[in-house]
Amino acid sequence: MINVKNVSKRFENQSVLKEVHFSIDKGSIYGLLGSNGAGKTTLLKIISGILTQDKGHVFIDDSPVFEQIQIKDKVVFLPDTLYFFPQYTIRQMAEFYRNIYTQWNEERFQRLSDVFEIDIDKKIHKLSKGMQRQVAFWLAMSAMPEILVLDEPLDGLDPVMRKKVKNLLVQDVAEREMTVLISSHNLREVEDICDHIGILHKGSIILEKDLDDLKSDVHKVQVAFKKNVPNKLFDNVDLLFKEERGSVLLCIVRGNQADVMMHFKTFEPDIFDILPLTLEEIFIYEMGGVGYAIKNILV
Amino acid sequence: MPSKTSWFNREIIKQSLRNTGWLGIVYFLGLVFAIPLRMLMNYTSVNEDYYQSPSNLFDYQLEIQVFLMFGIPILLAIFLFRYLHVKNAADFMHSLPIKRLNLYNHFVSMGVLILIVPIIMVSIILLILYSSLNTENYFTLIQLGEWVLITVVMTVFTFLATVFVGMITGISAIQGLFSFILLIFPLGISVLIAFNLSFLLHGFPGDYYLNKQFEKYSPFTIVDRLTNNTMESIEILIYFLLSILLYIFALQLYKLRKIEMVSQALGFPQLKPVFIYGTTFCMMLFGGVYFGETEHHFLWILFGYAIGSLIGFFVAQMIVEKTWRVFKNIRGFGIYAATTAIFFLLFQFDITGYESRLPEIEEIQSFYIGDNHYEYEAREDDLTFFVNKKKSYSDPENIQAVHDLHQQLISEKIPKNANEQIFILYELKDGSKQVREFKVASKQSYSSYLKPIYESMEYKEHNYPLLTVDGPDVDLIRFQPSGRISKMLTVSDPKEVSEIIEVIQADMQNQTFEDMTTERASLSFIEVSVHKKMVQLEFKPSYQKLKDLLKSKDMLKDAIVTGDDLRYAVIFKETKVERDPMTQEVDEQWVDEKIQQGDAIKVTEKDDLEKVLSNYSHGDKGEYTLALYYKNGSYTEVGHFTEPFVPEFVKQQLK
Numbered sequence: 039m040i041n042v043k044n045v046s047k048r049f050e051n052q053s054v055l056k057e058v059h060f061s062i063d064k065g066s067i068y069g070l071l072g073s074n075g076a077g078k079t080t081l082l083k084i085i086s087g088i089l090t091q092d093k094g095h096v097f098i099d100d101s102p103v104f105e106q107i108q109i110k111d112k113v114v115f116l117p118d119t120l121y122f123f124p125q126y127t128i129r130q131m132a133e134f135y136r137n138i139y140t141q142w143n144e145e146r147f148q149r150l151s152d153v154f155e156i157d158i159d160k161k162i163h164k165l166s167k168g169m170q171r172q173v174a175f176w177l178a179m180s181a182m183p184e185i186l187v188l189d190e191p192l193d194g195l196d197p198v199m200r201k202k203v204k205n206l207l208v209q210d211v212a213e214r215e216m217t218v219l220i221s222s223h224n225l226r227e228v229e230d231i232c233d234h235i236g237i238l239h240k241g242s243i244i245l246e247k248d249l250d251d252l253k254s255d256v257h258k259v260q261v262a263f264k265k266n267v268p269n270k271l272f273d274n275v276d277l278l279f280k281e282e283r284g285s286v287l288l289c290i291v292r293g294n295q296a297d298v299m300m301h302f303k304t305f306e307p308d309i310f311d312i313l314p315l316t317l318e319e320i321f322i323y324e325m326g327g328v329g330y331a332i333k334n335i336l337v
Numbered sequence: 338m339p340s341k342t343s344w345f346n347r348e349i350i351k352q353s354l355r356n357t358g359w360l361g362i363v364y365f366l367g368l369v370f371a372i373p374l375r376m377l378m379n380y381t382s383v384n385e386d387y388y389q390s391p392s393n394l395f396d397y398q399l400e401i402q403v404f405l406m407f408g409i410p411i412l413l414a415i416f417l418f419r420y421l422h423v424k425n426a427a428d429f430m431h432s433l434p435i436k437r438l439n440l441y442n443h444f445v446s447m448g449v450l451i452l453i454v455p456i457i458m459v460s461i462i463l464l465i466l467y468s469s470l471n472t473e474n475y476f477t478l479i480q481l482g483e484w485v486l487i488t489v490v491m492t493v494f495t496f497l498a499t500v501f502v503g504m505i506t507g508i509s510a511i512q513g514l515f516s517f518i519l520l521i522f523p524l525g526i527s528v529l530i531a532f533n534l535s536f537l538l539h540g541f542p543g544d545y546y547l548n549k550q551f552e553k554y555s556p557f558t559i560v561d562r563l564t565n566n567t568m569e570s571i572e573i574l575i576y577f578l579l580s581i582l583l584y585i586f587a588l589q590l591y592k593l594r595k596i597e598m599v600s601q602a603l604g605f606p607q608l609k610p611v612f613i614y615g616t617t618f619c620m621m622l623f624g625g626v627y628f629g630e631t632e633h634h635f636l637w638i639l640f641g642y643a644i645g646s647l648i649g650f651f652v653a654q655m656i657v658e659k660t661w662r663v664f665k666n667i668r669g670f671g672i673y674a675a676t677t678a679i680f681f682l683l684f685q686f687d688i689t690g691y692e693s694r695l696p697e698i699e700e701i702q703s704f705y706i707g708d709n710h711y712e713y714e715a716r717e718d719d720l721t722f723f724v725n726k727k728k729s730y731s732d733p734e735n736i737q738a739v740h741d742l743h744q745q746l747i748s749e750k751i752p753k754n755a756n757e758q759i760f761i762l763y764e765l766k767d768g769s770k771q772v773r774e775f776k777v778a779s780k781q782s783y784s785s786y787l788k789p790i791y792e793s794m795e796y797k798e799h800n801y802p803l804l805t806v807d808g809p810d811v812d813l814i815r816f817q818p819s820g821r822i823s824k825m826l827t828v829s830d831p832k833e834v835s836e837i838i839e840v841i842q843a844d845m846q847n848q849t850f851e852d853m854t855t856e857r858a859s860l861s862f863i864e865v866s867v868h869k870k871m872v873q874l875e876f877k878p879s880y881q882k883l884k885d886l887l888k889s890k891d892m893l894k895d896a897i898v899t900g901d902d903l904r905y906a907v908i909f910k911e912t913k914v915e916r917d918p919m920t921q922e923v924d925e926q927w928v929d930e931k932i933q934q935g936d937a938i939k940v941t942e943k944d945d946l947e948k949v950l951s952n953y954s955h956g957d958k959g960e961y962t963l964a965l966y967y968k969n970g971s972y973t974e975v976g977h978f979t980e981p982f983v984p985e986f987v988k989q990q991l992k
Contacts (some may be wrong), residue, residue, distance in 0.1 A: 083428065083432075087432065090595065105436055110433070111434035117428050120425070121425035121429035125355070128959075235404075
């Protein structure tokens with residue numbers, strides 16, 4: 039669906055994106071995580087066809103995006119700072135969208151007014167920031183995009199509205215295989231809806247994972263031996279982390295659960311325990327040395 | 338639904354109309370106020386004659402019209418393309434499934450529409466006025482057509498120029514400023530370069546270019562041509578073609594433009610050095626002109642270059658970097674300064690050969706020589722004055738003389754106190770022209786070169802149009818004596834007129850170089866009317882034949898100031914005549930003192946008085962100064978004698 043191939047981008051002398059490479063399948067919700075200044079917004083704008091990359095390619099349905107109106111017609115971009123025409127009411131803005139996006143669904147627009155409960159003839163600029171964001175979602179969802187690109191979308195929404203919006207997204211993904219690309223600096227905010235996660239750090243994707251794989255792939259193992267720890271205990275094991283707590287050895291290991299169990303059992307430990315990890319823990323252990331930025335993402 | 342993605346998008350039109358439609362309304366109201374309303378006010382005015390009838394539609398409140406003609410399109414372009422300069426708006430507009438070409442065409446056509454509709458509406462109002470009221474006296478339908486055409490072309494041109502600038506910059510305020518600069522730039526840079534070349538190149542005719550060639554280089558200079566009906570159709574066509582070019586260039590820039598350059602002074606980083614060094618260069622030239630024109634000294638010009646380029650360099654940096662702290666970038670300035678210094682050195686050594694370029698005598702078809710280019714370019718269709726038909730000289734001897742003079746001028750440096758100038762224009766046999774203008778301390782020092790030219794017939798025919806007039810064509814001759822005196826001589830008898838013309842022509846032909854360049858005051862001012870046109874000339878003291886003829890007819894006493902018109906004259910051996918500080922009249926007490934001291938003589942003899950009258954020059958600056966006391970009136974005229982015209986009796990009595 040979306041293919042980003044070796045995309046690089048500089049703003050004058052400053053390199054913002056370096057060889058970014060990833061792809062998103064149709065009908066998935068992809069979470070793009072990164073600290074401030076990591077290049078998330080730039081990447082999203084390139085994918086939406088607003089900016090052009092200096093190097094590399096972006097394909098949507100095997101077509102470039104930039105200046106391709108039939109592709110951009112399927113993509114709606116919701117920026118972190120919203121824009122509406124000055125003095126426009128919701129109705130006028132909806133009229134504009136209806137005229138611009140060929141897939142606009144008027145029925146849906148009317149139905150969603152029940153969800154958002156905002157007077158359609160109010161001037162958008164007089165609404166609060168949170169309400170403006172709801173209007174943006176309302177318009178975006180009514181445009182029936184095949185791809186929805188959201189930059190920090192949940193900022194400024196109250197928990198109830200957050201839930202509603204997430205439900206709407208998930209519903210569209212389920213019903214009509216909408217693809218969602220969502221950026222955030224907060225893992226917890228998006229972990230419940232994303233099925234894929236990519237971490238952008240200083241302009242490069244340093245980690246890209248299917249969340250289901252990730253959760254079943256990394257394990258916390260606790261073992262204890264009465265005698266000394268066997269020398270070859272960690273041979274042929276993808277060890278991410280290890281810590282000794284008295285006689286108990288705590289380690290984080292990547293691999294198939296059955297294989298990991300088999301491996302440790304062969305050394306006949308006195309205590310053996312295998313536990314699942316939270317997403318946050320997985321990231322921290324996976325990232326190992328990459329440093330503080332990642333912790334910020336995960337908080 | 339293909340219609341939605343077609344070239345026309347109703348909602349974009351609606352949005353831009355909501356955003357900028359008010360400017361169209363302002364333009365309409367402004368024009369209504371400026372023209373039809375004003376016309377009605379004139380129409381209903383009781384004393385109709387009080388208003389001079391305007392020459393065309395631009396003559397109605399021209400200031401308002403010009404203000405609107407440039408102000409509205411600039412504002413319109415800024416507002417319509419504001420979305421390029423606001424980050425959120427730029428992201429939003431470019432995330433929509435509309436091509437840039439399409440967006441651009443929507444906004445440009447919207448802008449053109451907002452400009453044209455008010456003009457058309459006002460012209461309809463004018464048409465209604467034209468047919469319903471008796472307004473034929475106010476304008477013709479052709480004038481209305483011209484007004485519509487010129488106004489539309491100029492506003493659309495200004496609009497597109499501002500759009501073009503908008504594509505280059507990322508800040509709306511800079512867009513406004515730069516578009517103003519762009520519109521004035523071709524004129525400004527030409528003037529600056531011409532001024533500076535006349536400092537740097539000995540003989541460069543700066544004034545020739547400044548006054549003649551450049552006046553059409555900026556749309557702002559159309560102002561005075563609008564009311565004179567002197568705007569040529571080729572000029573309008575050029576603005577029309579430039580508009581098309583600007584449309585195309587702006588579109589290409591828009592396609593290349595990076596949206597992230599929002600709020601950058603320059604939207605294309607490649608332009609940064611162009612802008613910085615361009616500004617540095619222009620400011621350097623400006624500094625040179627400022628100090629060069631005020632101080633006329635080479636060191637001051639160099640100072641002007643240094644200061645101007647420094648200011649230009651740092652101001653440009655401040656604009657581009659949007660910060661005050663640019664002074665660390667001095668290295669770039671160093672490179673610039675070094676490069677320019679080399680260029681100046683090359684100029685000093687006349688690397689282009691401009692200064693030493695002297696056409697071969699065989700190449701010269703003809704030439705013109707004078708103080709400046711004005712007379713060379715005087716229009717032949719002048720309605721009031723009889724104009725010289727002869728524009729240039731081609732006598733081989735004269736060509737040789739001007740060639741020698743030119744050679745001499747090339748070999749000299751520019752003098753410190755350059756008060757006069759010599760303008761030379763060659764028309765070469767290959768059809769080209771070579772123009773030079775030299776500043777000189779005094780033309781007298783080149784008399785040996787100028788004498789043969791001045792005394793040649795072709796030169797005289799050019800400088801004395803009367804020489805080409807036939808006596809029978811003259812209707813009237815009028816002599817107005819110089820000095821504060823009310824008498825006057827008018828001759829209209831055809832026979833007498835012919836006689837007089839004949840002797841004047843003879844006197845003119847006999848004039849020597851010295852007679853022609855003398856400072857001696859003329860005896861009277863002569864107006865000759867030839868078939869309703871006028872020739873003006875001076876009765877020079879050297880016109881002996883004219884004097885004799887008038888004397889024989891007993892007309893001389895009415896034609897010039899004579900000894901009988903004066904009470905007396907006082908001649909001082911002083912370089913300055915003291916005056917009363919309040920009234921600026923001659924200080925009589927001082928005069929009496931001088932006479933008593935023997936430093937002045939009082940002349941009362943008629944013969945002596947007439948010697949004074951035919952030899953003095955105006956003003957007091959010579960070795961011998963004088964004051965003339967007229968019989969009627971209290972006014973005293975001050976003059977002086979210069980060698981060799983100091984009368985003998987003066988020399989004897991005031992040693």
